[in-house]
Amino acid sequence: MNGLLPAVIQDHTSGEVLMLGFVNAEALAATQRTGEMHFFSRSRNKLWKKGETSGHVLRVREIRTDCDLDALLVRVEAVGPGVCHEGYRSCFFRQIETDGTFTVVEERVFDAADVYGKKGDA
């Protein structure tokens, strides 16, 4: 995994799983220092702060690690209507059916084009 750990982002009040991202040591340190969630982008190969474009930052309430120390669970207060760049509250808005097709099971809560323009990932 090249020093990257998966980080599960969970709403600290509702328990909803909002997204999953990856962190390296630098992203974890920036998260701890600022109290706002930072990730390492595998596609762009750089540190990024969730919400740097949208303002939909994740305020960290608690960081947990698992038994094998190879994953994080970060409980957050999510600022704004949703975390997903497609306009949903959670990135996990699609169910996989037994036949392999997808069904959207959440309501869209904001207009992604208004928030992100054409940039689309923070």
Added chain:
Amino acid sequence: MNGLLPAVIQDHTSGEVLMLGFVNAEALAATQRTGEMHFFSRSRNKLWKKGETSGHVLRVREIRTDCDLDALLVRVEAVGPGVCHEGYRSCFFRQIETDGTFTVVEERVFDAADVYGKKGDA
């Protein structure tokens, strides 16, 4: 990621995040076919069913995928007192403090040695 996707395992009633594992296409197919969660073990390089040693299987209620189709959220009914091979309900039983130390924030709910003997990971 060599065809592996992180899969977040969440209790379907409480919303508690229980563990994170990785799946490949074979593990996902086995999960869908049997209704019980299967993972691909990166350390042992093979398919395994959660609960194959302990009986603490994860009955799948719903499988979701995220916007980028690179992570899964699996909502489950967890059979048994806990999923963690260290005897906790969730593998995320440790909090990372701001000074980098760990604090155990969950109660141990079963005796791992009784359940797993010396094998220790299912």
